[in-house]
Amino acid sequence: MLTKMWLVSQPNSVILEVKVDPNAIGQECLEKVCEKLEIGAESDYFGLRVCPGSGPGRWLNLRNPLDPHRIPGGRLDLRVKFWVPPHLLINEPTRHQFYLHAKLDLTEGRLVVADLEVARKIIAYIAQAETGDCDPDVPPTHIYEECNKIGPQGEKPEDHVDKIIEYHCEIAGMRASQAEYRLLKEISKLESFGEELFFCKPVTQSNNAHNLYSHLLYHRQQAEEPRARDEQEIDGGATVGCLATGQSVGGCGCRLSTSVGVSPHGIVVYRPSCNGEQDIGVEKQSIPYTAIHRAQPLRRLFQLSYVTGEGNEATLPVKMATSGQAAALYRAVTEKHAFYCCETVRTDVTEQFIRDLKIKKNIQKVEKQQNP
Numbered sequence: 001m002l003t004k005m006w007l008v009s010q011p012n013s014v015i016l017e018v019k020v021d022p023n024a025i026g027q028e029c030l031e032k033v034c035e036k037l038e039i040g041a042e043s044d045y046f047g048l049r050v051c052p053g054s055g056p057g058r059w060l061n062l063r064n065p066l067d068p069h070r071i072p073g074g075r076l077d078l079r080v081k082f083w084v085p086p087h088l089l090i091n092e093p094t095r096h097q098f099y100l101h102a103k104l105d106l107t108e109g110r111l112v113v114a115d116l117e118v119a120r121k122i123i124a125y126i127a128q129a130e131t132g133d134c135d136p137d138v139p140p141t142h143i144y145e146e147c148n149k150i151g152p153q154g155e156k157p158e159d160h161v162d163k164i165i166e167y168h169c170e171i172a173g174m175r176a177s178q179a180e181y182r183l184l185k186e187i188s189k190l191e192s193f194g195e196e197l198f199f200c201k202p203v204t205q206s207n208n209a210h211n212l213y214s215h216l217l218y219h220r221q222q223a224e225e226p227r228a229r230d231e232q233e234i235d236g237g238a239t240v241g242c243l244a245t246g247q248s249v250g251g252c253g254c255r256l257s258t259s260v261g262v263s264p265h266g267i268v269v270y271r272p273s274c275n276g277e278q279d280i281g282v283e284k285q286s287i288p289y290t291a292i293h294r295a296q297p298l299r300r301l302f303q304l305s306y307v308t309g310e311g312n313e314a315t316l317p318v319k320m321a322t323s324g325q326a327a328a329l330y331r332a333v334t335e336k337h338a339f340y341c342c343e344t345v346r347t348d349v350t351e352q353f354i355r356d357l358k359i360k361k362n363i364q365k366v367e368k369q370q371n372p
Contacts, residue, residue, distance in 0.1 A: 006066065007075045008033050008048065011100035016078075026062035033078055042094040044339075047081035056203055058328055082339045083194030083264065086184035092177050099129065099180035102187050109149040109210030111187060119151025120160070122186055124167035129179040134168035153214060194264045196336075198329045200320055201257035212256055212270060216284065260302070260318055262332040264340045265289070267304070269316065287316070289337045297330040299323045304333075 003019040006029055010016070018032045026048060034043040050071050051057035060066075060076065068074060080101045089095045103126055105111040113119040126147060131140045144164055157163075171179065187193055197209050261268040266288035287306050293313070294305040300323050304316040320326040 004066070004068070005074065006071075007073070009075065009077050010037075010097070011077075011079065011104040020066070023065055025065050026060045029066060029076070030062055030078075037078075037097065038093045039091060039097060042089065042091055045080055045082050045084065045089075045094070046097070047079060049077040049079050051075070051077055056199075056325070056328075058324070059331070061331075082336065083188075085188040086181050095177070095180055095184065098184055102184060106150050106187070107147055109208075111190065111192060112210060112213035113151050113187075113190065116151050116157075116160075117163075118186060120164045121167050122183055123147045123150055123164050124171060125179045125183040125186070127164075127168050128171050128174055129176045129183070132176070133172045134165060136165060136169060139165045139168065149210065192261070192263075195261040195268070196263075196332055197259050197261050198320070198325060198332070199257050199259045200318065202321055206255045207257050212259060212272075215256060215272065216270070258318070260329060262329070262336050264336065266292070267333060269318070289341045292333075292337070295330055295333050297323070297326040300326050302326045302329045 002022055004022045004024070006018045006020065008016045008018055008029070016033055016036055018029055018036070020028050020032060030046065030048055031040065031043060033048075034040045034046060039046070047062070048060040049057045050060055052072055057077070059081065060071075078097070080098055083098075086095055086098065089098065102111065106113070106122065106126075113122060123144060127134065127140050127143045130143055134140070139161075141161070144161060171182075174182075192213055197212065199207055201207055256270075256272040258272070259270045261270065266286060269285040269287070271283040271285070287304070291306045291308075292304060293307065296303055300320050302318045302320060304318075306314055306316065308314050318326075318329070320329065
């Protein structure tokens with residue numbers, strides 16, 4: 001029987017070889033990957049991403065046949081698509097895959113931690129999971145250096161590494177799986193947890209998730225009230241940035257385009273604004289799924305109809321860089337809305353949890369492992 005081989009990379013760059021029928025759809029490939037990793041019972045949280053050599057990656061449509069012409073080199077990435085807090089994950093291999101993806105996003109700056117103490121704890125959990133107990137005389141500094149994007153950026157206090165070592169020593173004896181759980185518990189409290197960002201202009205060294213979230217944290221004083229210009233089309237062709245001269249004179253040095261975040265709770269529109277040295281901020285508008293009436297892509301335009309907090313109908317048009325990005329944003333909104341809000345999906349997921357947690361003894365065992 002003829003088969004086609006696909007190379008699927010985990011977040012830690014370990015590659016799995018998966019053979020499927022030449023006419024197989026993406027879902028079959030995902031199921032085989034999850035079966036190999038022993039996460040099949042919770043495969044609904046995962047997806048496969050196509051990452052071209054240039055430009056933004058995209059989620060593979062699992063309902064469509066696998067097309068070698070649209071997947072460069074037959075390579076796919078296994079990633080968490082729908083994030084949930086770790087106490088909802090039953091199986092340890094599932095939590096491990098969540099940890100691997102979270103670690104990648106943290107170390108590459110896509111998941112920003114605002115609090116320095118929390119960042120140090122997270123780095124200590126990573127070090128414990130990767131290297132075990134800390135030897136104060138020979139600490140795993142290579143792990144600490146790998147995590148230099150975790151936490152507020154800029155000059156660190158002189159005792160920064162010493163504090164990480166202190167936290168690392170405090171959790172001596174903690175199993176790797178427990179350290180991974182603790183890390184997931186910490187990141188589940190972050191404001192951007194589970195949020196997928198779509199930038200109106202191409203992602204660059206200055207226009208990216210790390211800079212946006214850092215910018216947002218730097219200008220936290222901005223209000224979250226919706227703009228008066230809701231009905232106006234947002235043109236992604238305009239890039240507005242903070243003063244390039246940096247924080248020393250009141251700016252953060254960012255140059256960011258408008259972007260849309262799709263989260264477990266709804267969508268967030270980020271409109272970077274720069275109005276002079278003393279009045280710089282990121283305008284942020286949140287729209288919960290319960291307020292959304294309709295969403296549709298129209299070529300490069302993503303259009304959203306929703307109800308404001310005052311009960312008025314409003315339209316949010318966002319112009320993306322390409323029609324493909326507009327379609328990807330639309331798909332993200334509809335899929336996340338279905339996963340987190342729709343009763344049919346919620347019932348299926350709930351039944352799975354109940355099946356695994358019926359016996360009280362099992363619940364107590366899980367809690368004991370998670371909270372030693």
